Amino acid sequence: MKNNIQQQRTMKKLAFLISIPILIVSCGKNEQSVEKLIENGNLSEIRNKKSELSKEQSELNAKIDRLDEAIHKLDKSKRLDLVTTHKIGDTLFKHYAEVQGDVTTNENIIIYPEYSGILSEVRVKEGQNIKKGQVLAKIDDGGLSSELAQLETNANLAKTTYERQKRLWDQNIGSEIQYLETKANYEGLKSSVNRLKAQLEKTVVRAPFSGIIDEVFTEEGEVVSPGQNRLFQLVNLSDMYIKAEVPESYLNHISKGTEVLVDISSLNKDFEGKIRRVGNTINPNNRSFTIEVAIPNEQGKIKPNQIATLKLNDYTAENAMVVPENALLKNAKGESVVFVIEEETGENEAKARRVIVETGYSYKDMVEITSGLEPQQTLILEGAKNLRDGQKVKIRN
Numbered sequence: 001m002k003n004n005i006q007q008q009r010t011m012k013k014l015a016f017l018i019s020i021p022i023l024i025v026s027c028g029k030n031e032q033s034v035e036k037l038i039e040n041g042n043l044s045e046i047r048n049k050k051s052e053l054s055k056e057q058s059e060l061n062a063k064i065d066r067l068d069e070a071i072h073k074l075d076k077s078k079r080l081d082l083v084t085t086h087k088i089g090d091t092l093f094k095h096y097a098e099v100q101g102d103v104t105t106n107e108n109i110i111i112y113p114e115y116s117g118i119l120s121e122v123r124v125k126e127g128q129n130i131k132k133g134q135v136l137a138k139i140d141d142g143g144l145s146s147e148l149a150q151l152e153t154n155a156n157l158a159k160t161t162y163e164r165q166k167r168l169w170d171q172n173i174g175s176e177i178q179y180l181e182t183k184a185n186y187e188g189l190k191s192s193v194n195r196l197k198a199q200l201e202k203t204v205v206r207a208p209f210s211g212i213i214d215e216v217f218t219e220e221g222e223v224v225s226p227g228q229n230r231l232f233q234l235v236n237l238s239d240m241y242i243k244a245e246v247p248e249s250y251l252n253h254i255s256k257g258t259e260v261l262v263d264i265s266s267l268n269k270d271f272e273g274k275i276r277r278v279g280n281t282i283n284p285n286n287r288s289f290t291i292e293v294a295i296p297n298e299q300g301k302i303k304p305n306q307i308a309t310l311k312l313n314d315y316t317a318e319n320a321m322v323v324p325e326n327a328l329l330k331n332a333k334g335e336s337v338v339f340v341i342e343e344e345t346g347e348n349e350a351k352a353r354r355v356i357v358e359t360g361y362s363y364k365d366m367v368e369i370t371s372g373l374e375p376q377q378t379l380i381l382e383g384a385k386n387l388r389d390g391q392k393v394k395i396r397n
Contacts, residue, residue: 080349080394083383085341090375093320093368095361096261096311101244103264103295103306107209107236113224114202115139122220124232128213136232137205139224144203148196155189162186211236235304240297241276242308245288253314254278260293261311267301315361321369325362327381339387341378348396352380354389
């Protein structure tokens with residue numbers, strides 16, 4: 001008791017000593033003299049005054065430092081280890097597994113001619129948006145259209161002859177052989193017309209789907225042949241998806257509809273998606289299966305063959321207790337240990353208690369605690385590394 005009274009008296013004396021120079025510095029007279037010097041505009045006097053005040057400030061700082069040392073020696077609470085704390089609460093915890101994937105589309109093809117001949121017309125340009133069925137180019141038919149016209153004339157005549165012979169045959173007039181000959185002649189010519197039309201249709205190059213002409217490989221006047229000369233590259237950027245290989249070990253955690261976080265670093269773009277397809281076979285070379293994740297591409301900035309990072313939500317826990325990874329320590333047995341506030345012993349003072357915990361998944365420097373802690377406990381974060389069980393600490397939140 002006597003020591004406490006003596007400490008209080010010493011503290012009061014120190015506080016009185018520090019207040020004296022502060023009062024001197026803040027005196028109105030000094031402030032007025034400074035203002036007057038500035039108004040007079042005498043540079044030499046202003047510099048002298050500044051030097052005088054700087055000297056007083058140095059002396060004052062030295063006295064304050066001495067007082068701080070005395071306070072530190074007399075105030076025993078200053079010797080307590082400083083810690084920061086965090087209240088533990090229930091939260092939704094999600095763990096993600098990362099894999100790399102490639103952006104692709106099923107509608108990205110090279111168009112080849114189906115007929116041999118001279119490319120008579122090219123009706124599109126690179127970068128042009130086109131519709132499904134639109135004519136892209138024409139190949140000279142080499143007189144095929146004229147041959148078709150003649151064949152159609154013969155087929156029409158054969159049809160008329162066949163229909164007339166059929167009416168007579170239905171009336172039991174004429175011979176059966178005449179009826180059968182006219183029928184065979186008409187059907188043969190009709191088949192030839194259809195075959196020639198199909199050949200002629202191949203001289204017109206049409207778009208198999210809507211998209212963009214990414215590249216034109218040929219020019220008008222060139223001779224082209226099926227399977228040899230590339231005509232156009234056609235790509236549709238509206239139906240894009242990411243294809244990735246996932247290790248076999250994730251089979252029980254990944255399925256159609258699983259949440260995915262997608263990051264395309266080349267565009268500094270990320271978004272949420274879902275797995276739309278899971279492969280049904282395992283690749284024997286790398287023990288993985290294939291997944292597809294659809295991605296939006298309204299602005300058309302995402303291109304085929306870009307690299308994407310997929311974060312697959314392979315674990316979710318509701319009402320989980322999660323703590324920062326740096327709050328976990330290891331004891332001599334290799335067990336995971338944390339420190340919590342057991343009880344408060346004074347203003348911003350408390351007793352620390354060591355707790356052995358079991359951990360689950362970790363993600364983004366956060367660790368799930370599966371046992372050992374209770375909600376609303378106060379966890380010690382910074383300053384826990386050098387603590388002992390039952391040690392008093394000072395909270396610095």
